[in-house]
Amino acid sequence: MMAKLKFDSVKVGDEIPKIEIKGVTRPDFVRYAGASGDFVPLHYDQTFVEAAGIPTVFAQGMFTAGLLSKAVTDYVGIGNVRRFQVRFATRVWPGDVVTCTGKITNKIEKNGEKQIEGDLVVLNQKGEPAIKGTFRAACA
């Protein structure tokens, strides 16, 4: 199950299997708040966000990054990620459909390991990137 991905079976340009979440919810954000300890009120307190001039609560960036990290670990196997980097672009709102995608950009040898590198993007239903990122992972 957690067998490492075979280096020789990966080609530059390969896509990692997508993960699509059909509508993230406020309870998703609250659950992430509890699990992560991120209690910044922007993510669950409607009164607070309205007072700040924002129409509604939005996802913790790291919630969405967590969904994206699962797409990576499903592909390379848990324990094989060597680097995971994300930059937050547009915010994710309740009801948004988020799609986590990735593409292999490079195959390298590093620290005595065969590794792959890839680009990552999380898109919303309008096709806007919510996250752009990269990863590096060890292969067999």
Add this chain to the structure above:
Amino acid sequence: MADKSAVGKTGKPFKMHVDWSKVREFARAIKDPNPLYFDQELAKKEVGGVPVPVTFLQTSAFWTDETSSPGFGGFDLRRILHGEQDFEFFKPIFVGDTLTGVTKVADVLEKEGGRGGKMTLLITETEYTNQKGEKVAIARSTLIETGQAVKA
């Protein structure tokens, strides 16, 4: 407003015990039902222990106190955005490990932003070492304080 003089400041080391309940709760929150997080026997057999989700280490940022979190003072919560996050892993991290984290302020920058006016960026770097003294990970974080709340 973040303070430029904070650059180079290093926080007091903090201990992070990697707790299985917390790992499972986190895996649920990111919608990852992978049995390696939930089945200790299986995880031990397959990978040597219950692993942690890729972004799990970031949780330490939310309970460490001010003395371990240099540079955060003075941020206005209504105007905070998380800009970037970057994890680099050197050794496996398992449930039961006790990590020591040390956070330093790598940079404080001011930039002209778009929708939110002038921005202050706080870039921190936290290095995690395990109970055997091995460096296991580095987490780099960019927090942004916008000049005003970013409207939709």
